[in-house]
Structures are given as C-alpha cells and as structure tokens.
Amino acid sequence: MNREYHHWYSPRLGRDMEFLVFGHAGAKVLVFPTRDGRFYEYENLRIVETLQHKIDAGHLQLFCVDSIDHESFYCFWSQPKDRIQRHMQFEEYVLHEVMPFMEAKNPHPCTIVHGCSLGAYHAANMAFRHPECFQKLVAFSGRFDLTLEVEHFKDLFNGYYDDNIYFHTPSHFLPNLTDQNQLNQIRQMDITLVIGKEDPFLHNNREFSHILDQKGIRHGFYEWDSRAHQGYYWRQMARIYI
Numbered sequence: 197m198n199r200e201y202h203h204w205y206s207p208r209l210g211r212d213m214e215f216l217v218f219g220h221a222g223a224k225v226l227v228f229p230t231r232d233g234r235f236y237e238y239e240n241l242r243i244v245e246t247l248q249h250k251i252d253a254g255h256l257q258l259f260c261v262d263s264i265d266h267e268s269f270y271c272f273w274s275q276p277k278d279r280i281q282r283h284m285q286f287e288e289y290v291l292h293e294v295m296p297f298m299e300a301k302n303p304h305p306c307t308i309v310h311g312c313s314l315g316a317y318h319a320a321n322m323a324f325r326h327p328e329c330f331q332k333l334v335a336f337s338g339r340f341d342l343t344l345e346v347e348h349f350k351d352l353f354n355g356y357y358d359d360n361i362y363f364h365t366p367s368h369f370l371p372n373l374t375d376q377n378q379l380n381q382i383r384q385m386d387i388t389l390v391i392g393k394e395d396p397f398l399h400n401n402r403e404f405s406h407i408l409d410q411k412g413i414r415h416g417f418y419e420w421d422s423r424a425h426q427g428y429y430w431r432q433m434a435r436i437y438i
Contacts, residue, residue, distance in 0.1 A: 197221065197252055198218065198220045199217070199220060200214065200216065200218075200381070201215075201216055202216075202297075203215070206293055207288045207332075208285050208292065208293065208368075209286065213261075214238060214256065214261055214287065215233055215261045216260045217257065217258065217260075218244050218251055218257065219251040219254070219257035220252035220254060220368075220374055221253040221257060221302065221304065222257050222302075223242055223304055223307070223308055223309045223331075224249070224257050224306070224307045224308065225258045225307075225309075225310055226259050226261065226290070226294070226295070226308065227261065227310050227315070227320040227351055227438065228261070228309075228314075228319055229263045229315060229386055230263075230264070230311075230313040230315050231263070231269075231270060231314040232266050233263055234263060235260050235261055235263075237243065237393060238260045241261070241430065242429070242431055244425065247435070250438075259298050262274065265376045267282050268280070268282040268283040268286060269314075270305045271414075275356075275361075276352075276354055276356035277358060278400070280353070280360045280364060280380070282434055283364065286434075287322070287364075288383065290322065291326065292331070306332065307328075307331055307332075308330065308332040308438070309322050309332070309334075310332045310333070310334040311338070312336040312338075312344035312430050313337050316338025316340065317336035317338055317339050317340060319375075320335050320366050321365075321366055322331075323382075324366045324382060325364075327382045329382075330385060331354055331384075331385060332386040332387075333385055333387045334390075334438055335388070335389050335390070336430050336434075337390070337392065337397075337429075337430070338389065338397065338401065339397045339426045340365070340400055340401070340404045341365055341368065341400055342361075342365060344397070344400060345401075346397060347396040349396060349397075354420070362363075365403065367403065367404050367407060370408070379411060379413075382411075383413050387408070387413065387414070387416065388415065388418075388437045389401055389405060389416070390417075390418045390420060390437060391420070392419070392422055393420065393421055394423040394424075395423050395424065395425055416437075420433075
C-alpha cells in the first residue's frame, strides 16, 4: 500500500502542518482526527488496515490531516471569540491548501469527507458549508452542536455566541438555510451518520437527522448498540459505510 508523509508551513495557520496519504487512486477521502488525535490516528486505530483492500484496489485514497483543536475549541485559556476564529483559520487551511493538493494529486471526481467523534463535526461542518466540494459525508459518533452541555461535555464557548459560531454549527444554521443552490448541492451528497445508542450525543444526532428530513435532504442514519465510540466500532463502521 502506498503511504506518503507530507508537511509544509501553512501561512493561514502560521505553523507547520503534517498529513498522511494512503493509496494511489480512487475516491479521495479527507479524514479528520478526533479531538486528541493527530494525523496518524487513523492509522494507529487500524482503520487504514481495515480499508486496505479498497485502498490497494485503487477504490479509495485517504488524506489524513492533522488537528489543531487544542488551539481552537479546546484552548480554554483563549477567549471564545478567538477559539472560533482559530477554527476558521483551520477551515481556510483545509479549503485552500489541503484540498488543492488533493485535486492536483488525484483527479477522481468523488471527494468524501469523513471523521470520528470531533472529527465527525469537522467533516459535517465542512460538507454542509461547502457542499460543492464533496460528494459524500461519513460521520461516526459525531457532535453537531459544540454549544451543547451533555454529561461531562461542556459548551466549548462558555456561553459566548456570535455569528461565527452560528455559521459553524450545522444544527443551528441548517434549519434556517434558504439558499436553494446550496440546499440542492447538499441534497446531491451521499450522507451517512452513525451513532451509538448509549453515546451522549445520540439525541443531538437524532435531532440533526430530523433537521435533514425537514430540509428534504436524504441521508442514512444508523444507531449501533452500546456507546460505539472507539476504534473497535469505527473499524467495523468504516468497513460498511466508506
């Protein structure tokens, strides 16, 4: 299996960024790690190994990016307005640095955006904000509202709220989305959401699925037994849904 390590200095983030590429051809898969994960997490969790037959056959090519969540959402010494600003810089890095690299390397017409846990938030946020860039979204164990307080999970903005947070919270901006061009592009995507029945964000996922239904956005929504919020389950999910 082809494996490549890439890095460069990102002027949008003001720091070096690293990522891994697996495979040589096929649909491009943009993979976001979990909150505490790095660009090598997907490999360490053996999800790459799970998908190796599809990668070797030239059906999938994975682009596993790094995370800066501890500089944005989980940077609690920073002001909430600065946390969302840092996240927006990360989005600019992905859109204008990583994705052009992906396009130059692989002309396949299908781009899939994918993540687990907080990575699923990143994937969904990117997909619904920029549906013209993606043909498929696969979100495992996701949280689509970072302002929610559930179990030990806190509002990541400490009660602060502004337009930037609104437009980066899929379960907030989607119900009010009226741009028919954007909606039609979203409706053309293949969307899969998977969540454990004991996951603390099960209700958030159910509500989000309902929002998609109300907007006429077809999608697959699957509830797995138990919490299903770890590599053992994500490997099984990847085999089925990616």
